[in-house]
Amino acid sequence: MAEAKKTALVVDDEPDIVGIVKTILEGEGFEVTGASDGLEVFPLLERRIPDVLIIDRMMPGMNGLEVIRRLKASPETSAIPVVMLTSMAKFDDVSEGYTQGADGYITKPFTKSQIVNGVKLVLASRPALKAADAQLHAATFLRACAKLSARTAELAARFAAQEGLSPSAWAYQGLETRLTTDQEQKGALKITPEWRCRFHGWGVDFQNSKTGEQADLAIGPGGRCDSFDEGRVQAFVQNQARRKADFMDLDAVIENHSDAARLLIDHLSRQGWIEPARAQGEVTKKELDAQLGDRWVVSQKGSEMLQQI
Numbered sequence: 563m564a565e566a567k568k569t570a571l572v573v574d575d576e577p578d579i580v581g582i583v584k585t586i587l588e589g590e591g592f593e594v595t596g597a598s599d600g601l602e603v604f605p606l607l608e609r610r611i612p613d614v615l616i617i618d619r620m621m622p623g624m625n626g627l628e629v630i631r632r633l634k635a636s637p638e639t640s641a642i643p644v645v646m647l648t649s650m651a652k653f654d655d656v657s658e659g660y661t662q663g664a665d666g667y668i669t670k671p672f673t674k675s676q677i678v679n680g681v682k683l684v685l686a687s688r689p690a691l692k693a694a695d696a697q698l699h700a701a702t703f704l705r706a707c708a709k710l711s712a713r714t715a716e717l718a719a720r721f722a723a724q725e726g727l728s729p730s731a732w733a734y735q736g737l738e739t740r741l742t743t744d745q746e747q748k749g750a751l752k753i754t755p756e757w758r759c760r761f762h763g764w765g766v767d768f769q770n771s772k773t774g775e776q777a778d779l780a781i782g783p784g785g786r787c788d789s790f791d792e793g794r795v796q797a798f799v800q801n802q803a804r805r806k807a808d809f810m811d812l813d814a815v816i817e818n819h820s821d822a823a824r825l826l827i828d829h830l831s832r833q834g835w836i837e838p839a840r841a842q843g844e845v846t847k848k849e850l851d852a853q854l855g856d857r858w859v860v861s862q863k864g865s866e867m868l869q870q871i
Contacts, residue, residue: 567593568821569610570681573603573626574618574647579670583616583647586677600624604632607639608763609856611793613821614681619648619659627662634663637797638778643684643820647672688820695815696822696829701871702812703795703826704835708860708868709808710798711788714779717768718787721759724752730785734847736761737781764854765794776801782859783851784841789859796823827858835864 570592572583580596587594595612597603601623603615615633619626626646633639645666646659659667666684668676715729722732736747740761747761756772766779778797782789790798796816803813816822830836839857860868 567591568614568685569612570594570614570616571597571603571606571612572616573597573600573621573629575599575621576618579618579647583677586674587681590678590681600626600629603629604763607642607793608765611639611642611796611824614643614645614685616645616647616677616681619646619650627659630659630663637776637800638793640800641688641796641817641820643688645680645684685820688818691815691819691822691825693825693829695819696825699812699815700826700829700833700835701867702809703799703823704830704860704864705868705871706799706802706809706812707790707795707830707836707858708864709802710777710790710795711860713777713798714766714768714790715788717757717759717777718766718779720751720757721749729787733766733779733781733785733787734850736766737764737785737850738847774801774805775807780857781854782839782841782857783854784846786839786842786857786859789839789857791856791858792823792827795827830864831858833863833867834861835867837861 568591570587572580572594574580575598577598580598584594584596595606597606600621617626617629626648630644633642633644643665644663645668646664647668647670649670656667665687666680668680718729718733722729725732727735740747749759751757756770758769758771760767765781767776768779769776778794779787780789780791780794781787799809799813799816802808803810836858839859841851
């Protein structure tokens with residue numbers, strides 16, 4: 563099987579810069595997506611977590627430093643390697659970039675070798691997960707997927723019940739309201755108010771303010787509340803490990819390898835242990851569902867595998 567291409571997200575308000583960097587990296591075998599504003603980054607990350615982010619410092623809308631701060635504050639995106647690309651070359655500027663969380667710093671004007679070597683250096687600090695290691699940790703990662711799936715389904719059902727809705731109707735309603743108003747929708751359980759929800763991006767974040775537990779739902783087609791994606795499983799593993807509840811060894815593997823979660827998802831898919839989420843039942847919203855790609859659920863084969871562990 564051919565090796566999956568590395569992915570990069572390039573963000574700069576100068577289209578020529580995006581085009582040049584894109585051409586350079588595609589020549590090195592990368593699959594590259596471009597954006598012109600920091601605000602465009604987060605919707606793109608909802609669809610796919612890149613292996614590296616290359617971002618300008620000064621941009622309208624949201625500058626590069628603010629993007630980095632937000633990325634590092636979220637367990638779903640904190641591990642993305644970031645290269646800052648900017649004309650601000652003074653020592654204090656460079657120092658601030660690294661302080662805010664940049665892993666590399668390239669100043670404009672730049673050369674092809676600076677882009678190539680800078681990206682390689684950043685990625686080398688977190689090497690790729692070997693296929694043998696992916697196989698070794700696959701069962702534990704599958705268990706994390708199943709545990710997250712069950713937890714989000716349970717929590718969505720509890721939030722939906724207090725509003726007299728089915729989980730799928732509740733998920734659709736919250737997502738549509740967020741998209742229409744362009745504002746995050748928040749709520750709390752009446753019986754246990756420490757449990758709170760927040761419709762964010764194309765999913766729902768569930769968090770317990772007392773225990774610190776967090777389980778993030780990637781809403782699936784048909785308003786599915788048992789679906790997940792790469793970034794949210796990674797965030798769940800990190801949260802469980804930080805609270806010393808589970809998955810400490812798996813968290814260390816993901817933390818130390820730039821593409822571990824993606825490779826593990828790919829491995830589970832090839833084994834048939836997970837499968838693409840598909841709408842269930844009659845109530846579907848095709849326009850919304852079309853945006854809910856790269857969602858997975860544990861397959862029957864995967865469930866049988868877990869019973870043997």
